[in-house]
Amino acid sequence: MKLPERHTHWFKSRAGTNLNNMENTPYLYYNNKLGFKISYLTSDRRHDDSLMLISYNALYKRMKSNTCCEKELRRGSLGIDALILFSSLSRQWKDAITSKFGSPKEEIKQSWFAQHYEFDRKAKEFYLAHRYGDKNEKKIDLALVEKFSYNASMLNTVIKMKTNRKAYAKALGVTSLDIWQSLSNDVNAFREIPHTLPPNKDSLRRKVTKYQKENYASLLGRLANNNAKKVISNEQTALLDELIKFHNNLDNVQIAKFYNTTARVVGWKEITDGTVANRKKKKHISVHAGRKGVKSLKNKVLMQVKRAKPSTSMLYWTMDGWDVELLYQETVTKMVKGKMRTVTTYHNRPTIVVIIDPFNYYPIGYAIGTHETPELIKEALKNAFYHVKELFGDYYMPYQLQSDNYAKKKLKPIYEAISKHYTPAEVGNAKSKVIEPYFNRINNKYFKLLNNWSGYGTVSGSKNQPNSEYLSKTKKNFPTKLECFKQIDTIINQERIAKIDEFKKGWKNTKEEHKQIMSFENFLLTLGSETGYTNSLKGDGLTITIHGQKYTYDSFDINFRHQASLNWIIKYDDNDLDQVLAISSCGSERFILQQPYIQPMALADRKDEDIKNWQKIKEFNKSTVSTILDEQIDNYKALDPFLAQDKLENTMAKLLLTDSLGQHKNNKSQARLEANKATAKLKEKTLVKEQKQETKTFAQEQEEYYKSQINVSEYL
Numbered sequence: 133m134k135l136p137e138r139h140t141h142w143f144k145s146r147a148g149t150n151l152n153n154m155e156n157t158p159y160l161y162y163n164n165k166l167g168f169k170i171s172y173l174t175s176d177r178r179h180d181d182s183l184m185l186i187s188y189n190a191l192y193k194r195m196k197s198n199t200c201c202e203k204e205l206r207r208g209s210l211g212i213d214a215l216i217l218f219s220s221l222s223r224q225w226k227d228a229i230t231s232k233f234g235s236p237k238e239e240i241k242q243s244w245f246a247q248h249y250e251f252d253r254k255a256k257e258f259y260l261a262h263r264y265g266d267k268n269e270k271k272i273d274l275a276l277v278e279k280f281s282y283n284a285s286m287l288n289t290v291i292k293m294k295t296n297r298k299a300y301a302k303a304l305g306v307t308s309l310d311i312w313q314s315l316s317n318d319v320n321a322f323r324e325i326p327h328t329l330p331p332n333k334d335s336l337r338r339k340v341t342k343y344q345k346e347n348y349a350s351l352l353g354r355l356a357n358n359n360a361k362k363v364i365s366n367e368q369t370a371l372l373d374e375l376i377k378f379h380n381n382l383d384n385v386q387i388a389k390f391y392n393t394t395a396r397v398v399g400w401k402e403i404t405d406g407t408v409a410n411r412k413k414k415k416h417i418s419v420h421a422g423r424k425g426v427k428s429l430k431n432k433v434l435m436q437v438k439r440a441k442p443s444t445s446m447l448y449w450t451m452d453g454w455d456v457e458l459l460y461q462e463t464v465t466k467m468v469k470g471k472m473r474t475v476t477t478y479h480n481r482p483t484i485v486v487i488i489d490p491f492n493y494y495p496i497g498y499a500i501g502t503h504e505t506p507e508l509i510k511e512a513l514k515n516a517f518y519h520v521k522e523l524f525g526d527y528y529m530p531y532q533l534q535s536d537n538y539a540k541k542k543l544k545p546i547y548e549a550i551s552k553h554y555t556p557a558e559v560g561n562a563k564s565k566v567i568e569p570y571f572n573r574i575n576n577k578y579f580k581l582l583n584n585w586s587g588y589g590t591v592s593g594s595k596n597q598p599n600s601e602y603l604s605k606t607k608k609n610f611p612t613k614l615e616c617f618k619q620i621d622t623i624i625n626q627e628r629i630a631k632i633d634e635f636k637k638g639w640k641n642t643k644e645e646h647k648q649i650m651s652f653e654n655f656l657l658t659l660g661s662e663t664g665y666t667n668s669l670k671g672d673g674l675t676i677t678i679h680g681q682k683y684t685y686d687s688f689d690i691n692f693r694h695q696a697s698l699n700w701i702i703k704y705d706d707n708d709l710d711q712v713l714a715i716s717s718c719g720s721e722r723f724i725l726q727q728p729y730i731q732p733m734a735l736a737d738r739k740d741e742d743i744k745n746w747q748k749i750k751e752f753n754k755s756t757v758s759t760i761l762d763e764q765i766d767n768y769k770a771l772d773p774f775l776a777q778d779k780l781e782n783t784m785a786k787l788l789l790t791d792s793l794g795q796h797k798n799n800k801s802q803a804r805l806e807a808n809k810a811t812a813k814l815k816e817k818t819l820v821k822e823q824k825q826e827t828k829t830f831a832q833e834q835e836e837y838y839k840s841q842i843n844v845s846e847y848l
Contacts (some may be wrong), residue, residue, distance in 0.1 A: 158233055160215060161247060167205040167215030167227065183228055185267070191216075245318045249325075255284035258348045262723070264355045265414075272355060279328060280351045286327045287343045290315050290336070312337050354693055367413075368400055376412050377422025384408040430558075440568075442491045445638035446520075447646060449496060449530040451487040451512065452567045453504035453538070457575055458482060459584045460616035461607065478607040481586060482616055484514040486624075487668050490566050493573075494635040495627050496520065500617045506539045513550065514659045516714075517650070518707060523632075524639060526653050536565065549658045550646040554646050578623045584610045653724055656713035662705030669696045672713060673728060676702050685712050685725035688752050692723045 133393060158172040158179075171177060174191060175184040182272045186194075194200040201220050208214030221229070259277040264270050287621070293315055312333040319329050330336050342350045349356055371394060374388045382390070384405035392402040412419065421429040442448045461475040465548055483504050488495040497516020501508040517527050524550070533551035540556070547554045557565050583606065587597040611619065650658075667674045673686030685702075686692075692714075698721065701714040729745040732738060 138514055157527070158229070159218070160213070161605060162206050162215055165205060166218040168218045168221065170208070170214040172215050172229075172233075173216070173225070181232075183232065183441070183771060185225060185228065200523050216290050238423060245289065245293065245322050246324065249289045249322070250285065252281065252285040255348050256281040262352070262547055264352075276355070279326070280348070282325045282327045284343070284348055284353055285338055286319065286322075286325070286329050290329075290340055291321060291344065293318070294340075313483075360697060368395075371410055372403075372408070373415055373419060376408065376415065377419035379422060381423050384412070438751075442489070444642040444646075445489055445491045445494075445635050446528060446642055447489075447491065448532045448534070449487050449516070450490055450565055450567045451485065451497075451509070451533040452536055452571075453483055453485045453509070454571045456484050456620060457579055457586045457588065458582060458619060459586045459603070459607070460608050460613050460615055461610040462613055473586075478610055480613070482613070482620065483508070483551055484620055485509050486567065486571075487512055487516045488567055488570055489635065491638050492631050492634045493566075493570055494631045498624050500620050502613075504538065506542050509539075510546065510659055511542060513546070514705075515657065516705075517550075517659070523636065527650040528651045531646045531648065534565065549654065552646075572625065574623065578626070582619060584616070584619075652711065653713060653722065656703045656705060657715075657722070660705055660713060663702050663704075666699040666701055668699055669693070674700060674702070676712070678709065683709060683712075684728060685714070686728050687714075687723050687725050688748070689723060690752075691755060693756075695721055697759075751813050 150532075158169045158181075160167050160169065169179070170188070170191065172182050173181040173185050174182060174188040175186065177188045178184060191202065194202045201222065201312055203217040203220040204214070205217045206212075206215040218226075254276065259272055259280045262272055264272075297311060310333075316331070316333040316336050319327075320331055330339055339350075354398050372387070372391055375382065375390055378387075386407045387408045388403050391408075392398070395402050417433055420433050424432075436632040454489060457798060458481060459478060460480050460482065461476055461478045462480050463474060465472055465474050467473075468475065480502075482500055483502060484498055484500050484509050485504060486495055488494060489496050496519055497512050498507050499511035499515055501511075520526075520528050530551050532553040532555060533547055534555050535547060536557050536800055544554070544556075547556075575588070586603075587600055610616075663676055667676050669692070673684050675682055675684045677683075695716065699717045700714040701717060703715065712824065714725050715721070729742075729749075731742055733744060
């Protein structure tokens with residue numbers, strides 16, 4: 133008997149199966165004759181259950197004798213039992229055998245069918261190679277391959293038994309029989325393999341008849357490539373597919389109804405809702421976007437990119453806004469039915485914009501508001517850079533930044549300015565943002581424990597929602613908006629405390645080429661706040677109003693004073709008002725300005741730092757005056773030879789008036805000489821003054837400073 137290799141061990145391991153009975157039974161059908169194993173008769177070379185009726189040598193001699201009735205059916209060999217013809221045994225021995233081992237009739241049946249069963253490997257190869265579907269793109273499931281292969285093998289055996297009816301009847305010990313009933317009985321009894329042939333004779337007969345006509349393909353059923361489909365043409369499949377993907381998500385019955393309305397008009401076969409279900413399952417990729425949307429297609433059907441978290445800190449930031457699942461009460465005055473009334477609402481929820489570093493999901497920055505806006509996002513970014521400077525001493529930028537596409541036109545320039553690489557998330561691809569699972573985690577870990585927790589969002593489908601009746605009863609105890617914001621502040625700080633050590637350790641391992649510092653000018657240019665108006669430069673600097681308070685700013689860069697005619701836009705940081713960024717209204721000039729140092733009036737209040745800053749201003753003014761004088765001298769030197777040219781005489785004569793004596797040239801020469809003398813005299817006075825100043829005390833200098841200040845604006 134040949135059996136499939138993968139089931140051989142299974143057969144041998146199951147005590148009590150028919151195959152074990154076959155291996156342990158003394159009966160065995162051989163060459164269409166019933167045999168009995170000699171080892172069950174002999175007293176030596178025996179089986180444990182032997183009747184021990186005769187010695188092996190004595191039995192062997194009797195089988196070889198022409199005068200004895202016992203006949204040898206099969207000689208024994210290694211692994212093969214010797215058999216004696218059961219019908220040649222004496223009645224006494226037969227009775228002893230049947231008394232102990234039972235009637236051989238059922239054993240004969242089992243032995244006969246099992247002996248002729250053979251696993252059909254060609255059937256298995258056929259089913260493994262088979263393809264089906266509109267484009268032959270599908271393969272048969274391996275479990276079905278096994279099932280079809282066993283059924284084909286069983287049908288082969290049934291046909292073999294049917295063909296050899298006489299031998300089969302003899303094995304059963306009958307002269308006539310209902311062949312199909314008998315075969316059906318044997319098929320039902322043979323369970324050494326998991327076949328699924330029909331249990332009644334009529335169904336078995338039809339199965340065998342179809343198998344003989346169509347061979348292996350007869351067992352495929354709906355998996356066969358046949359032409360008996362109700363939906364065949366391109367027009368039919370196109371219509372059905374479009375109805376399936378219709379955005380209203382029609383059910384199968386509705387789709388079949390609409391399809392059949394058209395089918396009756398053009399003469400197509402009508403379909404059932406089952407046909408729609410099969411088509412819907414088959415074309416689920418093509419119709420998914422129409423039924424569920426492109427976002428769902430990307431998130432649930434298309435292939436996903438698997439990513440590993442950053443290896444160190446500050447390599448990657450991702451950010452998003454979230455309507456926090458916390459409720460707060462807010463009292464407002466508004467018009468109700470023509471009257472101003474005070475109304476308190478309890479359904480309010482705050483919004484938080486969070487920036488995390490996925491290295492260890494550290495909340496590097498955040499901002500809280502009532503709803504997501506570009507301004508709230510900028511506040512979160514500023515908070516992130518404040519925190520980075522607090523941790524690492526400077527405004528280090530992330531090497532890469534990811535965000536969604538909210539307010540893209542307005543915010544993209546900011547994102548690109550504060551990171552080495554800006555990589556926005558693909559529209560509709562929520563899975564690309566690891567921050568959303570982070571929101572779920574902190575919602576479960578922290579926010580769910582608070583009494584004003586509103587529950588999971590409606591799209592989550594979660595049944596673990598808070599008791600709405602209890603929330604309604606306790607709503608007057610909800611925190612105010614500021615108190616609710618404080619709850620969120622506390623939770624974010626708890627997150628930071630728990631993860632800050634690991635985050636700092638990760639920063640130490642960050643490569644130097646990945647550490648990008650943002651200048652303070654770039655910080656203000658990108659994230660700074662504006663006053664909303666322009667300012668002009670005056671002698672005491674730029675005076676601006678921030679939050680109702682006046683501040684004065686100036687610069688030691690002489691180029692800033694050269695632009696005195698321009699109007700300036702001021703960008704500032706609320707956390708650091710010592711410096712601001714002045715941008716010309718045309719955008720071509722930018723300067724960092726500082727608040728001027730405030731000197732004490734009383735000399736007794738002077739400190740070393742005051743003297744240093746006074747000296748700094750003095751040196752700046754001295755340098756400025758020197759620059760002015762040098763420029764005048766250079767102008768005189770350039771104009772003197774230029775004005776002396778003869779070709780300019782007539783031109784000047786037309787423009788200048790003569791004196792009372794009618795002279796012009798002498799006056800011109802005299803003026804030139806006097807100008808040269810004045811320049812030399814001014815330079816000499818300046819040199820003498822500088823020498824005297826070196827011998828003066830600080831107090832004398834201060835006194836003179838108050839008496840005669842140089843008005844630099846005269847020289848500008």
